[in-house]
Amino acid sequence: MSSDPDKLVAKADKLTKLTLTRWSADWRNATLNYEQAANAYRVAKKYEKAKDAFEKASKGQEMLTSPWDAAKHMESAAALAKELGNWNDVADLYRRASELYVECGRAQPASDALGKAARAVEDHLPDVAVQLYTDACSLLEEDDKDQMAFDLYRALTAVHIKLEKYTDAAAALLRLGLAADKCNASNSQFKAYLSAIIVYLYANDVKAAEKCYNDCSQIPAFLGSDQGRCGSRLISAYSEGNVEEIKRVAQSSTITHLDHAVSSFTLLFLPRLLAECSFLPSADKCTIASPHSDGLV
Amino acid sequence: MSVIDILTRVDAICNKYDKYDVEKQKNLNVSGDDAFARGYAAIDAEIEAALEKAELASKEKSKASTVALNAELRRTKAKLLDEVPKLQRLAIKKIKGLSTEDLAARNDLVLALPDRIQAIPDGAAAAAKQPGGWGPSASHTEIKFDSDGRFDDEYFQESEQSNQFRQEYETRKRRQDQGLEMISEGLDTLKNMAHDMNEELDRQVPLADEIDSKVDKAASDLKNTNVRLKHTVTQLRSSRNFCIDIVLLIIILGIAAYLYNVLKK
Numbered sequence: 259m260s261s262d263p264d265k266l267v268a269k270a271d272k273l274t275k276l277t278l279t280r281w282s283a284d285w286r287n288a289t290l291n292y293e294q295a296a297n298a299y300r301v302a303k304k305y306e307k308a309k310d311a312f313e314k315a316s317k318g319q320e321m322l323t324s325p326w327d328a329a330k331h332m333e334s335a336a337a338l339a340k341e342l343g344n345w346n347d348v349a350d351l352y353r354r355a356s357e358l359y360v361e362c363g364r365a366q367p368a369s370d371a372l373g374k375a376a377r378a379v380e381d382h383l384p385d386v387a388v389q390l391y392t393d394a395c396s397l398l399e400e401d402d403k404d405q406m407a408f409d410l411y412r413a414l415t416a417v418h419i420k421l422e423k424y425t426d427a428a429a430a431l432l433r434l435g436l437a438a439d440k441c442n443a444s445n446s447q448f449k450a451y452l453s454a455i456i457v458y459l460y461a462n463d464v465k466a467a468e469k470c471y472n473d474c475s476q477i478p479a480f481l482g483s484d485q486g487r488c489g490s491r492l493i494s495a496y497s498e499g500n501v502e503e504i505k506r507v508a509q510s511s512t513i514t515h516l517d518h519a520v521s522s523f524t525l526l527f528l529p530r531l532l533a534e535c536s537f538l539p540s541a542d543k544c545t546i547a548s549p550h551s552d553g554l555v
Numbered sequence: 556m557s558v559i560d561i562l563t564r565v566d567a568i569c570n571k572y573d574k575y576d577v578e579k580q581k582n583l584n585v586s587g588d589d590a591f592a593r594g595y596a597a598i599d600a601e602i603e604a605a606l607e608k609a610e611l612a613s614k615e616k617s618k619a620s621t622v623a624l625n626a627e628l629r630r631t632k633a634k635l636l637d638e639v640p641k642l643q644r645l646a647i648k649k650i651k652g653l654s655t656e657d658l659a660a661r662n663d664l665v666l667a668l669p670d671r672i673q674a675i676p677d678g679a680a681a682a683a684k685q686p687g688g689w690g691p692s693a694s695h696t697e698i699k700f701d702s703d704g705r706f707d708d709e710y711f712q713e714s715e716q717s718n719q720f721r722q723e724y725e726t727r728k729r730r731q732d733q734g735l736e737m738i739s740e741g742l743d744t745l746k747n748m749a750h751d752m753n754e755e756l757d758r759q760v761p762l763a764d765e766i767d768s769k770v771d772k773a774a775s776d777l778k779n780t781n782v783r784l785k786h787t788v789t790q791l792r793s794s795r796n797f798c799i800d801i802v803l804l805i806i807i808l809g810i811a812a813y814l815y816n817v818l819k820k
Contacts, residue, residue, distance in 0.1 A: 403761075405758040406758070441754075441757065441758075442757075443754045443757065445750035445753070445754060515743075515744070
């Protein structure tokens with residue numbers, strides 16, 4: 259068997275093409291050849307050719323009804339496409355790979371594939387990344403594997419924040435809270451709620467922040483938790499325009515333990531607040547539900 | 556005769572011959588100028604006598620004498636109670652050379668008198684009256700301080716020592732607060748990390764279970780395969796087959812040698 263990848267590819271192509279002498283394609287050998295060729299190309303750093311070879315190998319495996327191997331090849335192809343910088347290709351290939359994984363009945367690798375795709379393209383095609391993340395999360399939720407979805411939600415929030423779409427970011431955080439609730443991960447849940455409140459405040463939407471706080475307070479555990487108290491202090495300080503209080507709350511350990519993307523907000527809070535302090539009506543009516551136990555702060 | 560007996564006898568003798576004690580008379584006379592003191596002393600002496608009589612009465616065996624003594628006691632008590640208001644009026648009067656403290660004390664003594672008189676047991680239920688006496692006496696009493704009421708400026712003056720002490724206390728308290736704050740921050744971080752670890756472990760549990768079942772399946776598959784392989788190998792390479800192979804080989808070699816010999820000729 260010649261180790262020259264071009265020859266291998268040519269041979270494999272011949273095996274798969276149907277001619278007069280060949281009535282059925284010999285996928286097994288062809289796939290073997292394609293795989294070898296692809297590996298050789300990768301070593302030789304000929305990424306374009308390697309990617310093509312992998313795609314063909316994947317098709318071969320599909321024909322051999324082994325979706326798992328097919329998916330694996332697709333992923334390799336997509337990784338190479340990432341090296342090349344064909345972001346659309348990357349997205350498509352990873353999507354195809356995830357579909358194949360779903361065919362195998364394995365949701366976890368499927369969502370992993372989508373997650374990798376999203377991470378790869380988030381810098382260049384953020385909207386596509388958002389879509390990929392959302393699909394990945396829904397895949398996991400369908401399979402009752404909410405725990406794994408946390409990281410994806412967090413990444414999704416970071417993307418939204420970068421795009422400055424604060425309502426979307428807050429919505430993503432609330433979905434994180436919901437997923438955490440299903441798994442009884444109360445700490446993550448409360449941190450998600452607090453982050454959502456902070457995001458609303460950062461968008462200068464005090465009403466939404468209050469509404470969010472009141473909604474979250476329906477869960478009694480949240481009211482009495484560190485995060486709940488922090489949230490109420492933040493909202494009251496914000497509506498009073500009390501810079502000192504905001505500074506103090508922002509430096510408290512509860513906020514610093516939140517996600518980096520969100521906790522860095524509170525550092526940015528201050529300059530914005532100082533600029534807008536004069537415009538804030540000081541007699542803003544705050545309809546915060548009173549916390550049950552407020553003496554532990 | 557024991558010591559106690561001696562002491563009581565000495566006391567009794569002293570009491571008897573007190574009137575011959577010049578010193579004591581002089582002291583009494585000093586307070587003799589004071590009408591209140593005289594009156595109070597007189598009533599006091601009478602109360603003591605009445606108490607003695609009451610004790611006698613309680614020890615009396617015959618009922619008649621008890622009744623007589625009790626009646627006399629009651630007469631004495633009534634007389635004393637009559638004299639108390641007079642004494643009260645005297646007590647309120649301010650005397651030259653008397654401190655306010657003493658005046659208040661006198662008032663108290665006078666107020667206590669009726670109680671003492673009533674307390675003399677005369678066969679009647681005297682105990683019930685006692686609690687009633689709380690009300691009026693309480694309204695006139697004041698809280699007494701040991702320092703005799705000398706609350707002038709000097710008393711509250713800050714001294715050097717107390718200032719220093721206060722400062723030291725403040726610094727130490729501040730340092731403690733700082734330390735506690737640092738500890739609290741550290742604990743917060745620990746709490747956060749512990750929570751995250753908890754959630755991570757919760758996440759890993761189902762994965763570990765899956766791994767467990769998969770590995771079990773793989774192990775059983777492997778065992779099966781091993782058994783079958785062993786079967787096949789023993790079948791293939793059983794010693795019986797081996798011997799047959801060797802015998803046949805020898806036969807073939809023999810035939811070949813025979814043919815070779817035949818052909819050579």
